[in-house]
Amino acid sequence: xxxxxxxxxxxxxxxxxxxxxxxxxxxxxxxxxxxxxxxxxxxxxxxxxxxxxxxxxxxxxxxxxxxxxxxxxxxxxxxxxxxxxxxxxxxxxxxxxxxxxxxxxxxxxxxxxxxxxxxxxxxxxxxxxxxxxxxxxxxxxxxxxxxxxxxxxxxxxxxxxxxxxxxxxxxxxxxxxxxxxxxxxxxxxxxxxxxxxxxxxxxxxxxxxxxxxxxxxxxxxxxxxxxxxxxxxxxxxxxxxxxxxxxxxxxxxxxxxxxxxxxxxxxxxxxxxxxxxxxxxxxxxxxxxxxxxxxxxxxxxxxxxxxxxxxxxxxxxxxxxxxxxxxxxxxxxxxxxxxxxxxxxxxxxxxxxxxxxxxxxxxxxxxxxxxxxxxxxxxxxxxxxxxxxxxxxxxxxxxxxxxxxxxxxxxxxxxxxxxxxxxxxxxxxxxxxxxxxxxxxxxxxxxxxxxxxxxxxxxxxxxxxxxxxxxxxxxxxxxxxxxxxxxxxx
Numbered sequence: 001x002x003x004x005x006x007x008x009x010x011x012x013x014x015x016x017x018x019x020x021x022x023x024x025x026x027x028x029x030x031x032x033x034x035x036x037x038x039x040x041x042x043x044x045x046x047x048x049x050x051x052x053x054x055x056x057x058x059x060x061x062x063x064x065x066x067x068x069x070x071x072x073x074x075x076x077x078x079x080x081x082x083x084x085x086x087x088x089x090x091x092x093x094x095x096x097x098x099x100x101x102x103x104x105x106x107x108x109x110x111x112x113x114x115x116x117x118x119x120x121x122x123x124x125x126x127x128x129x130x131x132x133x134x135x136x137x138x139x140x141x142x143x144x145x146x147x148x149x150x151x152x153x154x155x156x157x158x159x160x161x162x163x164x165x166x167x168x169x170x171x172x173x174x175x176x177x178x179x180x181x182x183x184x185x186x187x188x189x190x191x192x193x194x195x196x197x198x199x200x201x202x203x204x205x206x207x208x209x210x211x212x213x214x215x216x217x218x219x220x221x222x223x224x225x226x227x228x229x230x231x232x233x234x235x236x237x238x239x240x241x242x243x244x245x246x247x248x249x250x251x252x253x254x255x256x257x258x259x260x261x262x263x264x265x266x267x268x269x270x271x272x273x274x275x276x277x278x279x280x281x282x283x284x285x286x287x288x289x290x291x292x293x294x295x296x297x298x299x300x301x302x303x304x305x306x307x308x309x310x311x312x313x314x315x316x317x318x319x320x321x322x323x324x325x326x327x328x329x330x331x332x333x334x335x336x337x338x339x340x341x342x343x344x345x346x347x348x349x350x351x352x353x354x355x356x357x358x359x360x361x362x363x364x365x366x367x368x369x370x371x372x373x374x375x376x377x378x379x380x381x382x383x384x385x386x387x388x389x390x391x392x393x394x395x396x397x398x399x400x401x402x403x404x405x406x407x408x409x410x411x412x413x414x415x416x417x418x419x420x421x422x423x424x425x426x427x428x429x430x431x432x433x434x435x436x437x438x439x440x441x442x443x444x445x446x447x448x449x450x451x452x453x454x455x456x457x458x459x460x461x462x463x464x465x466x467x468x469x470x471x472x473x474x475x476x477x478x479x480x481x482x483x484x485x486x487x488x489x490x
Contacts, residue, residue, distance in 0.1 A: 009411055014490055021465055026050040033133075037129065039314055039316075044122075048119070049134065054152065056342070058307060059308045062214075062336065063114075065081035066118075066370070072318055072380075081115065082256060083229075084363060086112070086229050087232070087361045102350055104348045105328065111347050115324050122322075126318065135197060135198040147182050156173075164176070166221070172335050172342075173335075189338055190340025206230045207227075207231050240253060244270070246405050250374050256366060259370040262400075268288040269285060282441065313467050327346050331345050349366040350365045368392050370393060372384050384465070385464065388463065394418075414466065418461045425446060428461075
């Protein structure tokens with residue numbers, strides 16, 4: 001059985017299976033799925049559905065899903081469940097927008113949600129338990145209520161301003177009177193929507209009332225997302241991109257995500273010495289990440305925020321990193337009447353006209369969600385993800401350097417202070433950053449970011465979930481203390 005992690009240790013250790021996810025209720029439900037004979041994918045879906053109930057500012061069935069799956073034999077597959085721009089989108093719609101780009105929370109930022117179809121596609125390939133069983137815990141929490149966790153309560157309060165622009169959203173998420181930590185919140189509308197999906201499969205969502213109501217909501221605000229866009233949505237199993245770093249093969253999702261930025265940075269760092277906590281090493285890591293992100297901005301697009309992450313390894317060795325997101329907190333701020341969720345605002349990820357990532361009908365935008373995995377000797381070594389918009393590749397790079405180059409204990413690597421590039425020259429430093437490192441970064445020209453930002457005066461340094469296979473064959477799990485989650489194993 002697992003034991004609670006303590007600060008500075010390697011995390012939670014277990015012999016058979018492990019779950020690391022962003023909320024204790026999600027972790028417990030996922031572990032129960034495993035105990036009931038479910039696969040890692042079953043457990044991850046159950047956890048993700050719960051996260052959409054208990055962290056509505058981060059994810060929901062109105063958002064997207066991506067996953068990295070490692071089979072017991074070492075085969076790695078990626079699943080891209082990201083949605084597309086509406087078929088009725090006209091590039092001429094950009095002409096009257098500031099800078100000819102879709103604003104952050106705007107009716108044209110709505111893209112088709114991919115999460116529900118993603119759950120079903122993953123379950124069809126890797127599931128063991130009945131489909132309706134996976135959604136039952138989330139349905140019960142939405143129907144009967146749950147106590148709001150501390151970090152979720154703080155973010156709900158900070159982003160209350162998003163909730164006031166749409167009356168349906170304001171009523172659903174209590175604009176102006178955000179629930180406090182420990183307060184019970186219920187969402188019977190979402191419970192009914194999830195129950196219909198559990199009973200009738202993804203068509204209840206993509207061809208049912210949620211699709212029609214989403215079209216009505218979009219049109220009421222001047223958007224063009226339509227029920228036909230829901231009906232036409234599909235996800236794809238795709239081949240991951242990979243690079244080798246410190247004897248380990250690291251796998252990321254290919255474009256339209258910016259997972260390639262992580263690999264680009266790792267490749268630049270691979271020949272370097274990378275002494276642990278050396279200011280010169282940290283500076284080299286920041287520069288490699290900056291170069292990689294600039295390259296990604298120019299090259300990543302559809303080849304045709306905020307986020308949650310769950311990592312699960314089951315007793316057969318099947319592993320999955322599953323991440324879902326509605327992008328910015330509370331997404332577009334446009335809620336679907338009677339259905340209990342908001343629509344994502346991924347269209348904000350598009351660039352302006354003439355760019356490889358410019359918007360077009362049916363096109364997927366540049367996507368920040370990057371679930372990752374690593375193999376050593378052809379077998380699963382780690383599954384990992386870091387939530388937090390553009391912190392995702394930056395957080396992953398810092399974790400991978402600590403774990404693979406510096407061999408730090410797992411929980412210690414997650415707890416260590418982080419940096420975050422806000423622009424090519426603006427670099428936020430988390431409290432606790434060693435003074436010598438901070439001084440070296442500032443001396444190199446990286447300035448303190450100006451302004452308060454969305455999180456009320458501090459940058460978002462993300463939240464990581466990691467499961468690793470230890471040298472003795474046991475599993476180590478760790479959950480970022482910056483969020484409400486935990487790791488549980490058997």
